[in-house]
Amino acid sequence: MQFNSIEFLCLFLPLFLAIYYIFPVAWRKYLLIFGSLLFYFFSAGQSAPWLGLVWMGVLLLITLATWFLGRLLEKPGRGWLLGLTLGVLFAALAFCKVFQGGAWLPPGMSFYLFGVSAYLIDVYRGRLRAETDLGSYTAGVVMFPKLLSGPIANPASLQYQMDRPRRSLEEIHRGLGELILGLSMKVILGDRLGSLWAQARTVGYDGISTGFAWLALLAFALRLYLDFWGYSLMAMGLGRMLGFHLPRNFREPYRAKSVSEFYRRWHITLNQWFREYLYIPLGGNRKGTVRTMMNLAIVWAATGFWHGVGGNYLIWAAFLCLLIMNERLWLGKFLEKSRVLCHIYTIGAILLSWVPFAIGDLGEMTAFLGKLFGLGTALNPGDALPLLIRYGWLLLAGCLLATPLPRKVWQLLRRSWVGDVALFVLFWVVVYFLATSAQDPFQYFRF
Amino acid sequence: MKKRYLALLCAIVITLILVTGIGIYLKFIVLLPLGLGQEDLAVALPFRMLADEGLRYSVRLAMNATDPPAAAESTAAPTTEETTEATTEAATETTAAPTTEPTTEPATEPTTERTTEPTTAPTTEPTTAPTTEPATEATTAPTTPPSSAPTQPPVTGETWRFIEPQIDFAANGKGDAWFDDVLFIGDSRVVGFRDYARTGGAEYFCNVGMSVFQVMAGIQCSDLGFEAQSLETLLSHRRYGKIIISLGINECGYPLSSFRSAYAELLQTVKTLQPGATIILQGILGVTRGYAGDRSYFYPDNLSRFNEVIKSMTGNGVYYIDPNTLFSDPDGYLYTSISGDGCHPTGKYYRMWADWISYAIAQLGI
Numbered sequence: 001m002q003f004n005s006i007e008f009l010c011l012f013l014p015l016f017l018a019i020y021y022i023f024p025v026a027w028r029k030y031l032l033i034f035g036s037l038l039f040y041f042f043s044a045g046q047s048a049p050w051l052g053l054v055w056m057g058v059l060l061l062i063t064l065a066t067w068f069l070g071r072l073l074e075k076p077g078r079g080w081l082l083g084l085t086l087g088v089l090f091a092a093l094a095f096c097k098v099f100q101g102g103a104w105l106p107p108g109m110s111f112y113l114f115g116v117s118a119y120l121i122d123v124y125r126g127r128l129r130a131e132t133d134l135g136s137y138t139a140g141v142v143m144f145p146k147l148l149s150g151p152i153a154n155p156a157s158l159q160y161q162m163d164r165p166r167r168s169l170e171e172i173h174r175g176l177g178e179l180i181l182g183l184s185m186k187v188i189l190g191d192r193l194g195s196l197w198a199q200a201r202t203v204g205y206d207g208i209s210t211g212f213a214w215l216a217l218l219a220f221a222l223r224l225y226l227d228f229w230g231y232s233l234m235a236m237g238l239g240r241m242l243g244f245h246l247p248r249n250f251r252e253p254y255r256a257k258s259v260s261e262f263y264r265r266w267h268i269t270l271n272q273w274f275r276e277y278l279y280i281p282l283g284g285n286r287k288g289t290v291r292t293m294m295n296l297a298i299v300w301a302a303t304g305f306w307h308g309v310g311g312n313y314l315i316w317a318a319f320l321c322l323l324i325m326n327e328r329l330w331l332g333k334f335l336e337k338s339r340v341l342c343h344i345y346t347i348g349a350i351l352l353s354w355v356p357f358a359i360g361d362l363g364e365m366t367a368f369l370g371k372l373f374g375l376g377t378a379l380n381p382g383d384a385l386p387l388l389i390r391y392g393w394l395l396l397a398g399c400l401l402a403t404p405l406p407r408k409v410w411q412l413l414r415r416s417w418v419g420d421v422a423l424f425v426l427f428w429v430v431v432y433f434l435a436t437s438a439q440d441p442f443q444y445f446r447f
Numbered sequence: 448m449k450k451r452y453l454a455l456l457c458a459i460v461i462t463l464i465l466v467t468g469i470g471i472y473l474k475f476i477v478l479l480p481l482g483l484g485q486e487d488l489a490v491a492l493p494f495r496m497l498a499d500e501g502l503r504y505s506v507r508l509a510m511n512a513t514d515p516p517a518a519a520e521s522t523a524a525p526t527t528e529e530t531t532e533a534t535t536e537a538a539t540e541t542t543a544a545p546t547t548e549p550t551t552e553p554a555t556e557p558t559t560e561r562t563t564e565p566t567t568a569p570t571t572e573p574t575t576a577p578t579t580e581p582a583t584e585a586t587t588a589p590t591t592p593p594s595s596a597p598t599q600p601p602v603t604g605e606t607w608r609f610i611e612p613q614i615d616f617a618a619n620g621k622g623d624a625w626f627d628d629v630l631f632i633g634d635s636r637v638v639g640f641r642d643y644a645r646t647g648g649a650e651y652f653c654n655v656g657m658s659v660f661q662v663m664a665g666i667q668c669s670d671l672g673f674e675a676q677s678l679e680t681l682l683s684h685r686r687y688g689k690i691i692i693s694l695g696i697n698e699c700g701y702p703l704s705s706f707r708s709a710y711a712e713l714l715q716t717v718k719t720l721q722p723g724a725t726i727i728l729q730g731i732l733g734v735t736r737g738y739a740g741d742r743s744y745f746y747p748d749n750l751s752r753f754n755e756v757i758k759s760m761t762g763n764g765v766y767y768i769d770p771n772t773l774f775s776d777p778d779g780y781l782y783t784s785i786s787g788d789g790c791h792p793t794g795k796y797y798r799m800w801a802d803w804i805s806y807a808i809a810q811l812g813i
Binding site: 014383 | 467492
């Protein structure tokens with residue numbers, strides 16, 4: 001069950017919220033656990049109910065184990081236990097990702113384990129007190145807004161919030177607004193841009209024209225952004241409606257002036273995790289140029305693997321890593337001086353980097369890359385024009401959403417009833433789209 | 448301020464309850480008795496009814512079919528069998544575990560034992576429930592073995608490899624000029640012809656997601672030579688020598704009986720408006736194994752039921768050709784290697800398909 005499914009929006013969420021608001025605040029963590037487990041069961045058991053039960057059991061087991069381990073790790077001098085725990089958890093994660101193409105990876109497990117291990121490490125480091133209350137701990141790690149695809153929340157902040165649940169009409173209203181805006185981005189724009197990208201595959205990368213290839217690539221870039229940012233916004237909104245502040249995952253990444261900056265603005269919680277728990281412990285940039293470059297390579301190799309086992313993700317990560325290294329060593333100085341060139345470079349580099357991210361097969365990947373630069377033959381050289389006519393306004397709207405403008409407009413609108421009317425209309429437009437088109441799951445659920 | 452917050456919440460909740468109410472009415476009072484809408488959530492149905500003129504048309508069609516005289520007829524005719532099939536199909540789909548490989552079952556040729564004892568199969572082997580549609584084979588013959596395409600050796604038990612046919616279809620076909628007075632009517636597969644394999648001066652009345660229901664409901668399409676208009680308008684104003692109809696993949700989740708009547712109506716309309724035209728009906732091309740997944744309405748045995756219906760309408764200047772002989776493996780699934788999305792051949796294979804149509808028609812001696 002995804003946030004952008006009719007089942008979730010029109011059935012699960014209204015019923016859950018009604019129950020959640022009716023009962024006293026003190027019960028909320030238990031309601032949250034119950035609702036989240038139910039949500040997980042529906043999500044994981046889509047193909048078979050027994051699978052949902054098994055994965056739910058696994059989730060509960062890991063939660064119970066890490067809660068217990070957290071309490072043990074609070075005592076000093078137990079580094080070996082932390083190492084052992086993390087070793088087992090990440091080995092299991094890696095095994096599940098590799099084994100049978102990830103068929104045995106429970107949904108959302110990558111996100112979940114990253115959150116849990118951050119908690120354990122922070123407790124071991126003494127930055128966080130181990131949670132004594134099993135209920136609070138469980139509610140914090142399994143809460144459904146972030147269970148399947150993040151954001152990977154800072155455990156300390158959630159722990160703090162668990163004891164002080166907020167509830168105000170204003171927060172609920174604001175959360176609802178974020179939920180609807182996220183949904184709209186994903187469903188009204190993202191999904192349909194995704195179908196433009198999918199058409200390139202339908203026709204075959206070796207048959208499309210160069211214009212089609214560029215349109216498709218732009219559509220993929222925008223779709224990924226709107227899809228995942230929309231999802232993250234939904235998660236934030238849902239969290240807020242339940243009384244929790246989840247961290248923001250995107251800060252207008254396409255505004256970035258360099259690839260390094262892009263990844264400080266894109267999927268922020270994941271990149272922060274790698275920074276906090278891998279890059280800095282490795283020594284970060286404090287141990288000389290060579291070590292810094294090595295650390296960057298390690299972090300990016302891990303990021304590539306996190307996204308998927310396919311070799312294409314390694315190509316993607318290696319390409320980005322080389323660009324970032326280059327920026328650190330030479331290019332950065334030039335980029336800082338320019339105002340226009342840095343944007344052209346960044347957007348161009350990011351667009352190209354999405355090619356290996358999007359296409360798993362090496363032959364198809366090179367065929368598509370060739371098409372971008374005019375190699376190969378097009379079956380119908382004029383196939384880009386009808387697409388541009390049909391998808392032009394979607395591409396335009398997507399590009400506009402990559403700028404800070406919509407955010408500023410929304411901040412004005414949301415203070416008046418105009419914003420509310422807009423939200424109401426958007427909600428039903430989204431439901432209309434969901435009801436009348438086939439479902440298209442989030443790209444990021446696979447990870 | 449607080450009033451405004453409450454207003455939005457209340458507005459959404461109240462409209463949600465209203466829409467759900469309408470949806471429940473539509474689902475349980477209107478659609479389910481007609482064998483439609485089993486897989487839809489009630490809330491979604493008002494929107495689907497609004498948006499899909501094809502659905503509305505098929506509802507009207509099914510309602511007419513349940514009129515007393517037709518109903519009396521159908522008790523003995525195979526229509527009842529089909530409607531019950533449709534419901535049991537949906538039931539098995541929701542209850543059974545679809546993780547069982549749908550890939551192994553269709554490989555075995557439907558045997559006579561299974562067709563004679565349709566009810567026992569699902570109970571004895573509950574794990575294979577989603578794939579067993581025992582009653583379906585009772586009426587239809589298995590897909591004809593490929594005649595023009597060479598037989599391919601299986602790579603593994605479940606994957607077949609596409610080998611390009613040795614016949615030069617274009618050289619042995621009717622030639623491009625034959626297509627000058629052709630009209631194609633069809634779904635996204637015909638959109639592929641239009642965009643990547645325009646032949647001669649042929650015209651294309653097609654749309655992604657097109658169904659016979661939509662055509663009959665008057666959906667409008669345009670092509671290079673004509674503005675957006677309904678098929679009826681188009682056929683009333685132009686003369687075509689040959690009309691090739693290629694529909695059915697979007698209908699395969701509907702009850703077979705509504706498909707049959709809508710298709711017959713379409714054919715009747717075409718015959719009436721273009722009395723001199725040769726009509727060629729194209730069978731429904733399968734999808735890949737992976738694309739079909741656990742959606743049993745995409746399985747070859749279901750599609751061949753639909754193809755049998757199409758085939759049954761031939762005669763008197765109406766012909767049938769089956770593209771599965773070209774692009775489907777011996778199990779009836781589209782070859783994976785020639786498709787990017789699992790449902791359509793990639794662009795370059797449309798050229799081959801168009802040439803094959805030309806060749807297949809030449810073989811028919813038209």
